[in-house]
Structure formats: structure tokens, C-alpha cells
Amino acid sequence: MTTAKAPGIFSFEMDAKAEDTPDLEILTFENGNFPDETITYGEIVSKGRKLAKQLQDMGFVQGDVLALIMRNHPEFVYALYATTAIGAVLLPIDPRNKGNRLQYVLKDSKTKGVIFSSEFTENASRALAGLPDIQVAGVVRKEGMPEIVKSQWTDLSAILEGPEAGEPENRCTDPNAIMEIIYTSGTTGDPKGVVLKHARIAPYSMLAQLVFQYKPDDKLYTGLSLTHGNAQAVTLIPALYLGIPAVISCKFTKSRIWDICRKHGCTTFSLLGGMMMGIYSEPVKENDADNPVRLVLSAGTPHAIWESFENRFGVLIHEWYGAVEGGFAHKPPGVGPIGSFGKPLEGMMEMLIVREDDSECEPGEVGEIVARTPGQKTEVNYLGKKDASEKKTRGGWLRSGDMGHKDENGWLFFDYRKGGGLRRSGDFIQPGFVEAALALHPDVDDVCVYGIPAASGAPGESDLVAAVVASDGGAIDPAGLFKHCRENLEGNAVPSYLQVVDEIPKTASEKNLDRLLRDDFSADAANVFALTN
Incomplete structure (x- = not known):
């Protein structure tokens, strides 16, 4: 097995995989009513290098930001290879962002270039109209999408299907360099860009093996957007680093999720609480439990439907808690009380429930969930927001902004988002x-x-x-x-x-x-x- 020349750096890890198993069909992108796209390690490296050359020809250097505005497509992976190879920074943007919000993210991140799919041409064009210094690095067009409307925009397929490109010069080998910026959901205001280093993603595969216990014969599935940390941490990176095939839908579908898993033989998938409620709200079918899925990795399973969901669909739920800024706890199937998101990994993470004065809450008492890694400085880097970064880690603890409680045995429970509790009479x-x-x-x-x-x-x-x-x-x-x-x-x-x-x-x-x-x-x-x- 080939060892990556710079272990943990995405492009080097893909180089090593492509050298060993270039033709392994590792990712299938499920496109709804249109044909699936399956890609190999060899294609990731080949097309990633072509895109890397395109970016360098445009003047991209280490630290420059490339934004992506599209659903889940293979081009996301090629862009991740290209940016990590040349030391640029990937900025995946939820394509549902539009208008002032999209323009805010592009401006706040100091984006140099953007790739978007033609279905989001209107959104991208409106945002770019006020940001003339941002270059269009390419437009992705798939079957069923509109034509590319401007002749000066490069059809990205022309680059990806064009002449081979060699290994990029001056490759990034620094695990502490910035790899990616992922913006928070912005559920209460303007989103903040969380700056992530290359070193952040290497542990994802260890988490998948040791905690989620993925097996070599598993097949992973997600319908979550790759612009979200969950899809990358739970599905994309473990699949690519561990050589476990995965299926990725272009967008989440609650009505077809079981049919997709049956068709592709998927054995585990990742959900968030809102998605689970949507799936559960679908009409009951006689074959609900007739599926190959053994394990559902969920963050935020609604207590009210937890056991019913497991029984109806014949699956086990592995609950976990975390955020792109950090912090992690989990509850394996059949362990601990229903409704709990678990406990932190012993010796690797501390997690407390605290009052406003940082004193620890008693069992059953609701307070803020805070976390830290023993022996390490607690750091969060919100792009260009030093005060917010320091506030998030006040006192050496990661302040989640989530309110929860623990029981007498130390099991942790989420109650509501800080400032978002609903009290009535x-x-x-x-x-x-x-x-x-x-x-x-x-x-x-x-x-x-x-x-x-x-x-x-x-x-x-x-x-x-x-x-x-x-x-x-x-x-x-x-x-x-x-x-x-x-x-x-x-x-x-x-x-x-x-x-x-x-x-x-x-x-x-x-x-x-x-x-x-x-x-x-x-x-x-x-x-x-x-x-x-």
C-alpha cells in the first residue's frame, strides 16, 4: 500500500490511492431522474490536476479562495483535490444562498474565483454583479440544467475532458495551512466562516473506524450537502481515505432515500434531526423495513420518534453530537438512554453543562454545553472576526451555544439552542x-x-x-x-x-x-x- 508523501493532505492521499487502485469506483453521485455518475481514484487525480492547472493559469496562489456554488457533483471532489494541491482554499457555499446573503459570503471570504453549476446561474450572476474582481473559473453543466449563458464563461467539462496535466508545482505540504472555509448556518444572523486546516480532516477516517465502526464491506450514503461539515466528516473523507465506496445524492430526498439504498446496497447513512423527521413523515409502506441499511448515524434524533424510527425501518441509530467548530460526543446503539446524544470520548474530550458563571450544573439542571480537548489549546478561527473567535472559546472552553443537561449517570441531552427555548404558560x-x-x-x-x-x-x-x-x-x-x-x-x-x-x-x-x-x-x-x- 502506497503511503502518501504528505500524510493527511487530501491531494497526496488521493495520489497514493490512485497509485494503488486507480480504477476502483469509489464514489457514485446519484442524480435523481438523470444518470448516476461514478468516479474512480484515477479520475479524481487526473481531473483534479487539470483543474489545478486551470487555477494556476488564472493566477491562483497559496491562500487564494475558490468558491463553489452547486449541489453535490463530482466536480466538488476535483475542486477539493485542485485547491489542496496548490495551497488554495476551498469555499463550498450552500447553493440555496442567494442575493445579499450570497454576496455577503463571497465578499466576506475575499473570494478570488468561483465555480457554479448552470442551474444557479441567476443566483451567481446577481451576486457577482457587485463583485467585479471575482473571476468565473468554470461553469458546471449537467443533463437537465440550463445552457451556459455567457460565451466568456468556461464550460468546466472542457477543462476536465481536455489534455492531461502533470503534477502541480509548489504543492502544499503544510498540515497547518488553511484548507477550507465552511460558513455556519446563520440561523440567527449573518453566517461566520469557520477556517479549517488540512490537519483537521485526517482524524475523520479514524473516527469512522473506531467510533462509527465502518466495515470494509459497508457502502456509505449521504444526501447532505457537501458544503456541510457532516457530509465531509461522516461520508466523503472516510469513504475516500478508507477505500469504502459511497453514494452521494445531488440533494437530500426523503421520499426516495430507501429506494436509493436498496438500488445501491447502501448499509449505513448519515442524517440530521430535521431530515429524520421528514423521512418519518412519509406514508408508511409495507416494505419500510426491507432495506440493506444496518446503521443510521444521526445528529439530533427527535426523542419522540427515536424508537419508532428504528422499529419501522429495521435500523439501529448511532447518535452523535458535534459542530464544525469542534466538540464531539456519541451514543452507540443500545447503550445509554433514548434521547441522549451520549458522552464524550474518554480521555480525548471533556464536555460539561455549565451555568452563566461557568459553575457546573447539577444533574437535570439545564445549562450551556461546553467542550475542550485535554492538553490542547481550544481554538476557533472565524474568518476576520477575532472578537467572535475569542468569545467562542472564552476561558479555554468551546462555547456551543446549545443548552442541555446531564442525568445522574453522566449521559448528555440537548434541550434547545441558547436563546431559542420555547416557554408557554x-x-x-x-x-x-x-x-x-x-x-x-x-x-x-x-x-x-x-x-x-x-x-x-x-x-x-x-x-x-x-x-x-x-x-x-x-x-x-x-x-x-x-x-x-x-x-x-x-x-x-x-x-x-x-x-x-x-x-x-x-x-x-x-x-x-x-x-x-x-x-x-x-x-x-x-x-x-x-x-x-
Whole structure:
């Protein structure tokens, strides 16, 4: 087995894999109604070097930022090879970003060049119109996508299918150099760019082997965007570094996920809590448990559906907790209480629940989840935001911004995002339980429950809003849905309002963007229905 010349550096790791098994079909990109694309290690290196030459010809040098605006396609992997080879920095952007938000990320990151898929031409063009110094390094066009509209834009396929390119000169070998910038979801405001070093990704394969216990005969699957740390850490990097084939959908699909796993023989996949609720809300089918999946890696499984999900689909859930900034805990299947996200890795991570004054909470007491790695300085680098970086690691602890508690045996539980707890008539309401009840209604395809200031004016109190999407383009019967809620929820958990929408806006991690729903909410709107006694 060939050893990478610069272990851990993505491009060198791919060089070593391509030398040993150039024709191994390692990644399959599943494209919905259009043909799948399967790529080998040899193609990753060959096409990655062609793109690296293209970037160098454009003047890219170490530290320059290349932005990607597209769904999951092979070009993402080629771009990752190219940037890590020449020392440039990859900036994967959730393609759902548009307008001022997209322009903000491009400007904040000091992007030098951008690659986008032609389906997002309008979004990219509007953002680039105000940023004339950013070069278009190429446009990705797939079957079913619009034509490339400007003749001066390079069709990236012309580069990737063109003449071979040699090994780039002046390759990056420094594990502490910047490899990637991943922006936070921005669920409460402008997103922040988390700066990641090359050394960050090498442990992903060890985590996959020792904690998630991937096996050589596994086949991985994800529908999460590769712009999100989860898809990279749990699926992409372990697959490529360990030689375990993976299937990656161009975008998440809750209705076809089991069919995809059956078709490709996928044995494990990664989910986030919002995705799990969406899958669970699909109509029950007789063959739900007839699938090859043995293990679901989940971050944020709703307690209300945990056991039902396992039983219905015949899978085991390995729960875990972490963020792109750091911190990690997990709960293997069958260990610990349902609802817990586990415990930190002994000797490798410390995690506490603390009060505002940093004193440790008692079991059952809710406080902020903080973490640190023993013997290491706790660091977070938010691009260009020194004060925010220092605030995030105040006192040597990573401040998660998540509120949780532990039980008498040290098992950790997530309760709500700091500042986002919902209290109603003195009771704390868990939106996940309300969403679970609504998801079971046959007329509901997707749901997001959030709070607005209580009409009573009581400080800290919320009225509940349930934003719902009708199944199969049908209609929502508000009276019937309120009746369903009364029959399945405690009184204080019954929503005050139903907000009927065409879709629930999501982040790259498939989290509900409730702030956008909140911005659009009006009690007098035609799509909003109030609870009546």
C-alpha cells in the first residue's frame, strides 16, 4: 500500500490511492431522474490536476479562495483535490444562498474565483454583479440544467475532458495551512466562516473506524450537502481515505432515500434531526423495513420518534453530537438512554453543562454545553472576526451555544439552542414533540414549529406557530389539523397558529430556517390560521 508523501493532505492521499487502485469506483453521485455518475481514484487525480492547472493559469496562489456554488457533483471532489494541491482554499457555499446573503459570503471570504453549476446561474450572476474582481473559473453543466449563458464563461467539462496535466508545482505540504472555509448556518444572523486546516480532516477516517465502526464491506450514503461539515466528516473523507465506496445524492430526498439504498446496497447513512423527521413523515409502506441499511448515524434524533424510527425501518441509530467548530460526543446503539446524544470520548474530550458563571450544573439542571480537548489549546478561527473567535472559546472552553443537561449517570441531552427555548404558560415546550405529532397526520408533508412573542405580553413566553406543507400538493384542513393536535398533544403544546407554506426553508444541514418563516408570519395573513376554543 502506497503511503502518501504528505500524510493527511487530501491531494497526496488521493495520489497514493490512485497509485494503488486507480480504477476502483469509489464514489457514485446519484442524480435523481438523470444518470448516476461514478468516479474512480484515477479520475479524481487526473481531473483534479487539470483543474489545478486551470487555477494556476488564472493566477491562483497559496491562500487564494475558490468558491463553489452547486449541489453535490463530482466536480466538488476535483475542486477539493485542485485547491489542496496548490495551497488554495476551498469555499463550498450552500447553493440555496442567494442575493445579499450570497454576496455577503463571497465578499466576506475575499473570494478570488468561483465555480457554479448552470442551474444557479441567476443566483451567481446577481451576486457577482457587485463583485467585479471575482473571476468565473468554470461553469458546471449537467443533463437537465440550463445552457451556459455567457460565451466568456468556461464550460468546466472542457477543462476536465481536455489534455492531461502533470503534477502541480509548489504543492502544499503544510498540515497547518488553511484548507477550507465552511460558513455556519446563520440561523440567527449573518453566517461566520469557520477556517479549517488540512490537519483537521485526517482524524475523520479514524473516527469512522473506531467510533462509527465502518466495515470494509459497508457502502456509505449521504444526501447532505457537501458544503456541510457532516457530509465531509461522516461520508466523503472516510469513504475516500478508507477505500469504502459511497453514494452521494445531488440533494437530500426523503421520499426516495430507501429506494436509493436498496438500488445501491447502501448499509449505513448519515442524517440530521430535521431530515429524520421528514423521512418519518412519509406514508408508511409495507416494505419500510426491507432495506440493506444496518446503521443510521444521526445528529439530533427527535426523542419522540427515536424508537419508532428504528422499529419501522429495521435500523439501529448511532447518535452523535458535534459542530464544525469542534466538540464531539456519541451514543452507540443500545447503550445509554433514548434521547441522549451520549458522552464524550474518554480521555480525548471533556464536555460539561455549565451555568452563566461557568459553575457546573447539577444533574437535570439545564445549562450551556461546553467542550475542550485535554492538553490542547481550544481554538476557533472565524474568518476576520477575532472578537467572535475569542468569545467562542472564552476561558479555554468551546462555547456551543446549545443548552442541555446531564442525568445522574453522566449521559448528555440537548434541550434547545441558547436563546431559542420555547416557554408557554410556564412550561418549556420541545418543538420536536409537536413536530412529531403533526408529521404523523397524512395531510402534512413537512413541518416546522417555532415561537413568536406571546400575545399575552408575558416576558419570555411564546405562542407556538406550526408551519406546515401539504402532502402531494393537496390542501390543509386547519380545523382538522388543530383537532389532531388536541388529540395527540398536551394543552400547552397545541400550536396557537398554523402557517401553511409551499416549503420549509432549510440550511445546508437541512435545519429548518424558522427565522425566515417568522419574518413572513403575520396573524392576519391569508395562509395563517388561529386556534379557536
